Amino acid sequence: MSAPIQIGADPSGGPIQIDIEELLATRLLVQGNSGSGKSHLLRRLLEESASIVQQIVIDPEGDFCSLSDVFGHIVIDGAAYSGAEIERLAARIRKHRASVVLSLEGLEIEGQMRCAAQFLSALFDAPRDQWFPALVVVDEAQMFAPAAGGDVSEETRRMSLAAMTNLMCRGRKRGLAGIVATQRLAKLAKNVAAEASNFLMGRTFLDIDMARAADLLGMERRQAEQIRDLSSGQFLGLGPAISRRPVAVRIGPVRTGPQRMVQALAPPPSASPDELHALLHSGLHLEDESPTPPPPAPSAPDAGALLEQIAAVPTEMEEEPVEQPALFAPDQREIDAAVDAILAEMAAEEDCTFQQPARLFQDFTVRCRMNRLTAGHVDMTLFRRRFAMAMAGVTDADKAPWKDILRVARVLSDDLLAPFLVIARAAHEGAACPDDEELARIYGTNSLGRIRRLLEHYERAGLIVVRTDFSGRRSVAIPELSLSTAPLEA
Template sequence: MKVSIDLGLASQGAPAPVPMDLEELLATRLLVQGNSGSGKSHLLRRLLEQSAPWVQQAVIDPEGDFVSLAEKYGHVVVDAARNEADLHRVASRVRQHRVSVVLDMEGLDSEQQMRAAAAFLGGLFDADRDHWYPMLVVVDEAQLFAPAVGGEVSDDTRKASLGAMTNLMCRGRKRGLAGIIATQRLAKLAKNVAAEASNFLMGRTFLDIDMARAADLLGMERRQAEMFRDLQAGHFVALGPAVSRRPLPVKIGSVETGARSVTPKLMPLPEAVTPEDMQDLIFTAAPDEETRLPPPPRRTPAPVPTENILSQLARATREPPRETGPAVPAMSPEERQEAIDNALKEILTDPEAGFRTAAVLYQDFLVRCRIRRITGEPLSLRAFRRRLAIAHAGIDSGELEKEDSPWGEVITMAGQLPEDMQSVFLVLARAAHDGKPCPSDAGVAHAYGSRSAGRARRLLAYMEEQGAIVSRTDGRGKRIIAIPGLAWETAPGDPNAPPASNSPIPQGEAAE
């Protein structure tokens, strides 16, 4: 059975009726766009009234405009001020009993509306297969429920609402759900939701971005989009398999029901009243008016400074003094330094230490310090990284403390590089200072904490670009690295030399 509903009259040429094929609409979905005052709600009401005798309907109504359908067409008004589980169950029963409903969300804030719509649409979508009867699902102000970008609502709420709208428009057809979405701002509507519509009714709009997108959907040139500015209220351009194969201007017909909210109209002001009488009307409470004072404004406490929070956390996590056990003897600075050096050396004796993260090694270091009962404030993670790099290069604390020691300058130079490269630079500087062969790619990779020789070569190239080292190759293809400003230079070394037998670098990973 073919059923057509009457949208109105063609506004160009002879005023011929413009029918819409209801069965085709159920299969292809509809997008309505128009700025406030363009007649978008009037169009939806016309469509709902014309199709009410033929197909089940569900209206997602954020402003309560369509509850008046209940009086004439028998729609059941569902108050959205319920929990989400109730809304989901109600929607399932709506499909089971083929009842037309209006989900009234007036009075709810944006997040509550999105959650209610997600739950209700989810119930319609998740209905049993035996209840997949044809249904028109009209969503007014669809940009609220399928926003193109995140807003003030939580991510979970936005994802739930957008997912429900996507299911309606993308997968709802096979479940008997035909989505009709209406929006004031096409640019604010998620593209994956709008793109699923095959029928369009475009009304008056003024913003260039909305006009351009409407023209794209209708297959019109951008310059033709200017026509949307000139449309009168109640006039739309229709396109789609359910109404017209070419863009067709339509004047929407009349409706039998009305919205509770009406378009503001001018009306005469009250008769002349003296200023004294006006003051009495405003400032004097009526006999039946409650005289209860409004609650005082809620004051937001001043934010706590970050320094105070950190100090509170430090006090909360500080261990209380132990009541039992022998007192730990205090260490001299020299003894403490030696104990820390020994702990670092023990860590580096582990063949896999070079491939562990600094955070893991730092925890190992703190445990070793407690075992040795090293007194004083423990090293910070940043200081530990620096000391570990120095120890990895084989630089003793005694060498650093000498008055004529060049290592202070070397460590300063290393500080100009990223933290993860400082250990490599110090290893190269140690080899150059001692005149030892230049470390191979495998050795450089090990110092960096990697097993990739290719990464080692890229690392050396970066350090040379930064001016930290100078690399050259002799006639035999061996690499020599010099440290600028110190006249230190390594002996020639084979960059492709295999790792030593005690090296943790596997042979298969030494080259990239």
């Protein structure tokens, strides 16, 4: 059974077809310099076969996302997911036979390689009952299967190369038909290129690439010169799914296009050189001026100042009889509100968390006495817990959501409480996850490594789940409360 689609026409106007059924078994390699029409060719192939077979596109530049507008492809932004999520998505793609475009434009090259490798490996590892036929198109394949090491780590290069090799060498039995496109054959790993039995060769100028293209097409070396003369959108095709002899083909029109179009030529502005000079240099020095720094926050009083405050407090306050006016005998609710205000004032002071707990508690008792309050009902243990709550801005601890958050946090000791509450607050408000520097300030440490170990401790205790996507953005979920922070920009 055959399933031919027309991809273009030969020089005489006759149709040139590709048999998709045969292509699934024999794979395809496309080569052409930048501007030769590779993306146009792939788009034509995808559009014409969209109703015949499932399609999976690895798109490093986001060029094929427009397929979703006409053909219903699902666009997956690789930068927005973690490695585990990409693998689960790939498993569901195989199960439900969805046509998708994995867009990697938001990632650096190493992130693109790791994301594509995990995605392809998960497609490859699908259960046997899900080995449905699918075209797997990889644009700019030399990035994912480089012939030599580059600027990425050796681990990433091997991971990506192994995934691409599995796709081209062993994918056929699992229903995966690899279609790889590259600017230069010399940059593509040979064990990946060698597995393709169908070829579409576009314009190229380097002798080594022309020689390899001629070899793959079964042409003599002296005939390789015609590859240099091909125009944009014109290719030489060969293979069991195309033709048994090399054939020239001009790729037909497409219905979709890249999201970013190259701008047409435009003349420079007609302004005079003096006007342009003024536009470029006017007020240039103002951009170098740094904004006025905010006034420094008041520092916490030192021990000597605290002793002076203690000495200045009239002793009569402690001996006031119960019969004094209500101002000096507030009820418990008023006392709690006043204590909360004192703790909030202390928490707002710069570097307060870097002081010893005993010193903070001494400061707290002095402030209570200065406000004609007794700190007797708040001992050292309760103070540390309430100070941690104040650092996180906890209000109405007996009401939602803080009641539930504090219930979850009851397993933590008081010295570990404040960073968790800050994370929980961000999760409740849907704000970005606090960065390591902010958590270090809340915890009272200058060691970012200590904060990372603290997050690992929270995770081992089952309080949080830390998730990092391929863009390096961290978010933290609190499973028991079904809350999650927004991603923190890397």
